[in-house]
Amino acid sequence: xxxxxxxxxxxxxxxxxxxxxxxxxxxxxxxxxxxxxxxxxxxxxxxxxxxxxxxxxxxxxxxxxxxxxxxxxxxxxxxxxxxxxxxxxxxxxxxxxxxxxxxxxxxxxxxxxxxxxxxxxxxxxxxxxxxxxxxxxxxxxxxxxxxxxxxxxxxxxxxxxxxxxxxxxxxxxxxxxxxxxxxxxxxxxxxxxxxxxxxxxxxxxxxxxxxxxxxxxxxxxxxxxxxxxxxxxxxxxxx
Amino acid sequence: xxxxxxxxxxxxxxxxxxxxxxxxxxxxxxxxxxxxxxxxxxxxxxxxxxxxxxxxxxxxxxxxxxxxxxxxxxxxxxxxxxxxxxxxxxxxxxxxxxxxxxxxxxxxxxxxxxxxxxxxxxxxxxxxxxxxxxxxxxxxxxxxxxxxxxxxxxxxxxxxxxxxxxxxxxxxxxxxxxxxxxxxxxxxxxxxxxxxxxxxxxxxxxxxxxxxxxxxxxxxxxxxxxxxxxxxxxxxxxx
DNA sequence: TCTGCAATGAGGGCTATCCCTCAATCATGA
DNA sequence: TCATGATTGAGGGATAGCCCTCATTGCAGA
Numbered sequence: 001x002x003x004x005x006x007x008x009x010x011x012x013x014x015x016x017x018x019x020x021x022x023x024x025x026x027x028x029x030x031x032x033x034x035x036x037x038x039x040x041x042x043x044x045x046x047x048x049x050x051x052x053x054x055x056x057x058x059x060x061x062x063x064x065x066x067x068x069x070x071x072x073x074x075x076x077x078x079x080x081x082x083x084x085x086x087x088x089x090x091x092x093x094x095x096x097x098x099x100x101x102x103x104x105x106x107x108x109x110x111x112x113x114x115x116x117x118x119x120x121x122x123x124x125x126x127x128x129x130x131x132x133x134x135x136x137x138x139x140x141x142x143x144x145x146x147x148x149x150x151x152x153x154x155x156x157x158x159x160x161x162x163x164x165x166x167x168x169x170x171x172x173x174x175x176x177x178x179x180x181x182x183x184x185x186x187x188x189x190x191x192x193x194x195x196x197x198x199x200x201x202x203x204x205x206x207x208x209x210x211x212x213x214x215x216x217x218x219x220x221x222x223x224x225x226x227x228x229x230x231x232x233x234x235x236x237x238x239x
Numbered sequence: 240x241x242x243x244x245x246x247x248x249x250x251x252x253x254x255x256x257x258x259x260x261x262x263x264x265x266x267x268x269x270x271x272x273x274x275x276x277x278x279x280x281x282x283x284x285x286x287x288x289x290x291x292x293x294x295x296x297x298x299x300x301x302x303x304x305x306x307x308x309x310x311x312x313x314x315x316x317x318x319x320x321x322x323x324x325x326x327x328x329x330x331x332x333x334x335x336x337x338x339x340x341x342x343x344x345x346x347x348x349x350x351x352x353x354x355x356x357x358x359x360x361x362x363x364x365x366x367x368x369x370x371x372x373x374x375x376x377x378x379x380x381x382x383x384x385x386x387x388x389x390x391x392x393x394x395x396x397x398x399x400x401x402x403x404x405x406x407x408x409x410x411x412x413x414x415x416x417x418x419x420x421x422x423x424x425x426x427x428x429x430x431x432x433x434x435x436x437x438x439x440x441x442x443x444x445x446x447x448x449x450x451x452x453x454x455x456x457x458x459x460x461x462x463x464x465x466x467x468x469x470x471x472x473x474x475x476x477x478x
Numbered sequence: 479t480c481t482g483c484a485a486t487g488a489g490g491g492c493t494a495t496c497c498c499t500c501a502a503t504c505a506t507g508a
Numbered sequence: 509t510c511a512t513g514a515t516t517g518a519g520g521g522a523t524a525g526c527c528c529t530c531a532t533t534g535c536a537g538a
Contacts, residue, residue: 010383129364129368149252149392180515417484
């Protein structure tokens, strides 16, 4: 039984990667998750620049709080604290929820047991950090290594496809800064003063100053330090 | 045949995760990679703070350049430019190398074909960005989806285990900044001035100033903007 | 008890940065 | 041709940040 979850992994992942509609993607995920006891799903992209764990919700399905019926996005966001745990880890984790509606207790666990709802949260990372996550939940779930690995692959592929379908290119985001502006802020990011940067680029200090002001305005930053951080996080410059 | 690579994935990954010696880890990886045609291996951790793609090399094995015999670390570093490509992507990629020794041409490809050496590079990311990668190479390799997924799982587990064995806790790295210092730089990172930060934390401006100087010295930064970036990249604060 | 570190605060002085505003030239696209 | 954006540069003024150095208190561990 331990082998079964991964037998169709390649086929399902390839199909998810080739999906051209959210419904197709969701059906494929259900196809492999339901047999493992997972019948609740959340798929979302994160925006670490804006400190939003759930920047865009792609899919929310299932009776997440044991009260019967579906849950709307606002309720899920307000009541599910394990979502924030993705900021504190670098790998998928299981969680368990016990207690009654309105008084739930969530715990991150190694092996989910007991009554209540359990799940697996799969964070997905990229060069700029957390880009999203997929959460699977259910009452009696398979928490074996094979299930964990399969859902990790599936969740990762699902987020990538969901973003593609939603037109969130990710890697193809147009630059907000001009090439020269990026050059200037690269030097500042590396620790150089404005006066040094001017020398290095053959500009006057006033020009560097003006570029930085323009950069701050462009990125909506209150300080140059913040602008540096945002430039890296948004992929404008490499770190 | 497409299913075969993933049949033992859960068992192998669990074994890799439980390995207590580098030799065990390597044997496990060979066990699943060799049947797929991959008989060259590189496993390394990256240090984006210091702009080092290969900060620590855990494993280098095989005839990487088709000249017979093993290759030493320095030679591999000097001659394999696809390594730097991990900085420009957010998912595993295949590559092909053609040409003769000393005049190699490397290309990132969708399906590796032809004579020469080919491979799969698996970058591994965490909240702070790239933490390392595993590269698999061979002359006649299986580049199916199943092989890609299996080696992604194996490479990810291998890096995690290698870091554990080497005592590089990764997520458990001790903080270099004190809690108070982290509080101060969080506010600065969010765009607040030193004077605002002082008000928010109930300190004098001179204290904030002193904390920042201490932070810069601790992190080895030349400017506060640089320190902010480094604090995020090293995981001292979240972005 | 002593040492080291964290936390807090500061004097005095100077530099670096930032604000507001203005300007010119060049290239590109409608 | 005209409008826009990128690039470059600046006057005048003010603020914010940084340097060097010094100090005190409390806590934890040897």
